[in-house]
Amino acid sequence: MEKRFREYLKHFEKLDYDVLSDEEIQDEKSNLELKMTILHQELVRILIVMIGMLICTCIFLANGLCGSNLICLILAVVTGLCVICAAILYKSIAGVIKKLDMFVDKLTLL
Numbered sequence: 321m322e323k324r325f326r327e328y329l330k331h332f333e334k335l336d337y338d339v340l341s342d343e344e345i346q347d348e349k350s351n352l353e354l355k356m357t358i359l360h361q362e363l364v365r366i367l368i369v370m371i372g373m374l375i376c377t378c379i380f381l382a383n384g385l386c387g388s389n390l391i392c393l394i395l396a397v398v399t400g401l402c403v404i405c406a407a408i409l410y411k412s413i414a415g416v417i418k419k420l421d422m423f424v425d426k427l428t429l430l
Contacts, residue, residue, distance in 0.1 A: 329419055349427045352420060359417050363410060370406045373399050 377399040384392030 329416070329423075345427055349424065352424055352427070356417060356420050356424070359413055359420070363413055363417070366406055366410045366413070370403055370410065373403045373406065377403060 377396050380392045380396035380399060383389060384396055
């Protein structure tokens with residue numbers, strides 16, 4: 321998925337905005353809005369997973385600290401690392417959305 325969006329961003333960087341007709345601008349804009357919708361849905365999915373894993377981390381950590389249970393502490397660390405990985409993925413996708421939003425602004429000004 322990342323490779324596909326990198327290629328899509330390269331397409332917009334190479335695009336010559338001066339020679340585009342109104343119809344081509346509308347087509348590019350609608351395709352861009354569709355891609356942004358897909359990315360927003362992916363961000364929501366990642367956010368839901370992050371919140372669930374964060375809740376699990378807190379539960380495991382509380383159980384491990386109150387009951388001195390080593391397994392729960394290990395599970396808290398593992399789920400915490402999963403939250404960090406999901407946050408990194410979220411940040412990278414959010415960066416792609418910012419770039420696509422910049423191209424939407426360019427197309428809107430034309």
